[in-house]
Amino acid sequence: MPKAKETVLEIDLGALTHNFNYLKSKLQPSTKFLAVVKAFAYGSDSVEVAKHLQTLDVDYFAVAYASEGVVLRDAGITRPILVLHPLPTSFETIIERCLEPSLYNAKVLKEFIATAEAHNQSNYPVHIKFNTGLNRLGFWENDVDYIVSKLQETKSVIVKSIFSHLAASEDKNEVSFSNKQIESFKSTAKAFENKIGYKPWLHLCNTSGVINYPDAHLDLVRCGIGLYGFGNSAKEDESLRPVARLKSVISQIHKIEKDETVGYNRAYKSKGFEKTATIPIGHADGISRIYGNGNGFVFINGKKAPIIGNVCMDMVMVNITNIDCKEGDEVVVFDSGYKASDLAESAQTISYEILTAISQRVKRIIIAD
Known part of the structure; x- marks a missing residue:
């Protein structure tokens, strides 16, 4: 599947079919x-x-x-x-x-x-x-x-x-x-x-x-x-497939020294030499401020990158000090492997909230069944 080049929400109709059939299998024919x-x-x-x-x-x-x-x-x-x-x-x-x-x-x-x-x-x-x-x-x-x-x-x-x-x-x-x-x-x-x-x-x-x-x-x-794609229990989640996959890209990478700060209100202070990545998704897109300051995270090249500082309206910044990546690389906020329920749990909320919060300005891409 092509890598994301902007912030997108992929909607997998194959996963939807699977979930529909799985849930129907629990029912009597009538x-x-x-x-x-x-x-x-x-x-x-x-x-x-x-x-x-x-x-x-x-x-x-x-x-x-x-x-x-x-x-x-x-x-x-x-x-x-x-x-x-x-x-x-x-x-x-x-x-x-x-x-x-x-x-x-x-x-x-x-x-x-x-x-x-x-x-x-x-x-x-x-x-x-x-x-x-x-x-x-x-x-x-x-x-x-x-x-x-x-x-x-x-x-x-x-x-x-x-x-x-x-x-x-x-x-x-x-x-x-x-x-x-x-x-x-x-x-x-x-x-x-x-x-x-x-x-x-x-x-x-x-x-x-x-x-x-x-x-x-x-x-x-x-x-x-x-x-x-969510069954309200870890066991049932294994039988279901998340329909939505939220992805973005790295817009810019910064190298910062010890005690430099990141974002509004200088909410994050570097503990040493660090690398940060700025991603074009923010609270206007559905990533609430509750995910800032280490509560939330994204995945870049398969590795977890915590959100640092306060979430901005249109951007988040993440710590990539130990991640091999470059500007333009794909960022996964959640998908079938890194689930929305896990991200939601990190901020003590539920998958419903983060899913329904995704702004209509985020481009939808339909993946055929």
């Missing part, structure tokens, strides 16, 4: 697969990822906001798209673009029904979200009678699914809590089905739920981070 492509498909490219997954016959997509769904529709995505966090201001757009809203409280339920009626809709698909312990979005179990009463007053909408979200499905110390969530959801779902008079799809599992709670796969699973 369980549907929803691919979460919010936040630019976890910092990659939502259009290219969704197009590829559509060719793999994925059943559903999910985005956070209606605007993300509009981008997919404009790109020719025809599969159903669930909007996980719609706001009333987007309801008309949702209907115009055939998106499907999650309805999570009384306000959005009433306002979406009103919008659907105003647009003369009949049996428009909606998804009802229940809160079972994450305490973020969702109706409570004791809201079932209220929800059903509102739904039975109108012919404008029909419930395609009811769902909830596990709070700690990756944490082996929280198995008891996760099992309580699962039982709570099943109980709520049964009450809802009995009162509504038909059976919507049920879904609860995210990537870690797929891996750790096979009895809770139900009718559909929602996979996000696993599709992009």
Whole structure:
């Protein structure tokens, strides 16, 4: 593969195919697969990822906001798209673009029904979200009678699914809590089905739920981070392939003497004769200041080079004293060998954060399947 000549994010569709097939292998044939492509498909490219997954016959997509769904529709995505966090201001757009809203409280339920009626809709698909312990979005179990009463007053909408979200499905110390969530959801779902008079799809599992709670796969699973190569455990990571590879180049090499300083606020002081490399990527590109001052690192010619000083808006400086390299050499921030999860861990954060932070000004290169 050609070496990087500038800062680029390579998106490996072959890795995406592998991850999709691996996660599907965990499911029963009847369980549907929803691919979460919010936040630019976890910092990659939502259009290219969704197009590829559509060719793999994925059943559903999910985005956070209606605007993300509009981008997919404009790109020719025809599969159903669930909007996980719609706001009333987007309801008309949702209907115009055939998106499907999650309805999570009384306000959005009433306002979406009103919008659907105003647009003369009949049996428009909606998804009802229940809160079972994450305490973020969702109706409570004791809201079932209220929800059903509102739904039975109108012919404008029909419930395609009811769902909830596990709070700690990756944490082996929280198995008891996760099992309580699962039982709570099943109980709520049964009450809802009995009162509504038909059976919507049920879904609860995210990537870690797929891996750790096979009895809770139900009718559909929602996979996000696993599709992009991370299984929330070292063991599962071995079975997955990172889709995104962030690379750059050495712009300039400096030789500095003892006690010379590097970068803003003179945050790094040389301990002796040292060599530093300046790389054209900074906090405006997604490499946060938390990675500065030795917390983060890159790889040059297979060797780790710690970030020194404060991360600049457009550049970082790294220590290359013991690395044989030259200006123009490729720099790997993360790839399939040097994983984003390792870099994230160095700054006490998670792979989700560094992946989704990669700026849209970073050039995307699509690597075909």
